[in-house]
Each structure stands twice: as structure tokens, then as C-alpha cells.
Amino acid sequence: MCQLLYVNLHGEKYNHLATYVGLLRDSVFNHKDGWGIFTERYGTPVKCKGALLDTIGLHNFPELFDERPVIGHVRKASVHKDIKDSNFNHPFSSDKYILAHNGTLSDGSTIPVDKIDTQIFLEKLLEESESKKEFPDIFNNTMEKFWGKFAFLIRDLTSKNNYIIRGTKAELHKVDFLINDTFAGYIVNTEKTCLSDIANQLRILFLTIDPSLKYDFDNLEELEKNSIYLAKDDSVEKIADANEQTEEDLFPEKVKKANRGIYSSPAHSQYGFANCWGDDWQSDYWERGSRKNSWETEDLSLSIKMQKLMTYLTVQELDEILALIYNTGILGINLEQLEDFENTYLKRLVSHCDVNKFKVWSSATLSPTHEKTLWGLYKDGNLQFPHFMQKKQELQVALEKIL
16 A cells, blocks of 8 residues: 655745655655655646655755645555556646545446556546535545545645545544644654654754754644545644445445355365455455465356466465455456456566565464464565565565564
């Protein structure tokens, strides 16, 4: 997923430095597949491929900033989109909205190869805006057509309002900026730890602007889930609820049928459900995939074409990749999608595979002293998903830090 950053410190130099430090901190371990910002002064999004640290940097572009708020985004690309294409970077723009998104959304349709889910959502949002309703109604009416995880930063170019929106699973946090113990602005960021680090760094760096002033940050808080906020000059005000849906909310019969199945392995067989969008598995019985394992569902026997990739992946990881591409996991995949997966994506993924990388990963996931979950390894080690997209040395160093 990605990281969102909203900076409103009411000063050109403050906004400039806070945006640079914020995006740099958000991408220092992960989210290195591109960055972008929108400022009122420049008037259109500025985007760049690659990590902020590896590019020429925002510090060379003071003319982008003024006292007005900044919308920022660092990207962690989905595996099926070209990470070198800055056209997929946020924020996205239209005649009506500037929009940055963290999460994964689907309306059930197949996403064209030249777009990502956020662009599809923006198109639907523009269609709904023709109703001339208030923005919260426009947003929620659009969201009724989608399911998945989301947080948004949206600039309405007509009303000149900025909106900060959080669903259920995507995080958003806010911290207040103080000058001489007086409120002077605020910053909103995805991860709490990153925001705390940003604040600690800026306390010192702002002294380069005016060492006679006392700079501080206070009231670090999590924004309420399922909420639409109006970003004001001195605060964020909740103006409406936002409803995050799952695929089961929209298609209960389809999901119940597609995701029901039996997992068989030499050791045992268990019956369970897989939730593509959930943070955790709903069953504790899913085990590592191997060439001996097989999946059986009501209407699908997985092709042996899957087995080559499962040499390098756990069942959970493969399920997550399929969910990212087709918005459904192993148990919901159909033969047409499976054929498309083999022809379009499998070769690109396998080209990054290496048996030595798999041995390193396997030693961590199967370690008897390791108590972390599979996804805990990714999160705590700041690893890119899937693991074999990284260099062997990077993988080894990251795992050594947490084992």
C-alpha cells in the first residue's frame, strides 16, 4: 500500500521542509515506487518515478510551495503495474478534483492495463459529481459501487475545499504544529510511527528557519475510522460518515460460493474461508504451499500451471497476489483469470525468482523460534511484497534484523 501526507503549516518554508522530510521518511524503508505532490501555487500535480531519495529531490524546488496546504503521496506499486511508470503515481488530476489514495478498490470490473484502481474511482467520482450534490453525498454514492480498503486526500477545485477521508482499515493520523506554544498548523500522515518521526525531525530542522522561535508538535492522534473530514486552516472537522464495504457486502452470494473450499495437504485437510481484503486470515489452518498441495472448490480445479510460482511462494502470498490483480483469491479464481495470470503476469514474476532467495525466506518463515506471522515479517522487516522482488542481500539484511 501507499502513504498519504497532508501538510498545512501556514508558511512557505515550513510547508516546503515538512513535505520533503515527510515524504522522505515515508519512503525510507518502503514505498519507493514513485512520489507526487500537489500545491496550489504550482496548480498541477508533480510526479516522479522511483524513491524520493534517489531523485533530484523536492529541496531543489522551493517555487512549488507557498503558505497553502500540500497534498503528498509515496507509492508502493501493485505487482501487476509497471513501477517505472510515473503515470501511475498519485495525486491524479481532473477538471474537478485532485485525488490521492491509499488502499485497494474494485467495482468488480477488469482494470485496463493502462490504469490502476484509483483512476477508475476518480472516473466514477466525476460521473457522480454531475448530480451537483454536496461532496459527502457524491463521495458516498460513488463508494457504494466499490469495495476495498481506502483513505483519500481530495482537493475540490471548484469549492476550493480539501477533504481527508478514512475508511476502516487504512490508517490516518494527525499532529498539531506549535510555534511558541501557539497553534500554527497540522500534519496528517498514514502511519503513526512515521508521523512521530517526522515531527521529531522538524522540531530541530525548523530552527534553521528561525532559531529564535520555539517549535513543537503535540496532540498526535488517530483520525476516526469511516469518516469524511473537511480540512480547515486550524483544524480538521468531521462532516460525514464514510462507508468502507467488502465484496461480500455488495455480492454476498457470489463471495460465499467463490471463497468456500477445501485445502488438502499431506498432513491434514481443513475447511475454511479466505477473505481477500481482511488483514488476517479467518482460519488458522492455512499452511505453506508446495507441489504436493492441491485446492478443490465447487467449480474449479487449480491448474498445475500454478505450481511453478508456488515453488517460491506460500499459499497466502499467492492468494494475496491474485487478490491484487483480480480482486479475488485462490478459491475464487476462475479458469479464464488463471489463463490470463499465466500469460500476462507469471513470467514477469518468475523472472525475479531465485532459489537462493527462497532458501533465505524459507529459513525465516519456518524457524521454530520465530513467532511472527507471515505478514508480520513483511511489516516488521519493511520488505517489499512479494519477497523475491528484492535483492538477496537486501532480503538477508532485513530478516537478520528481526529474527
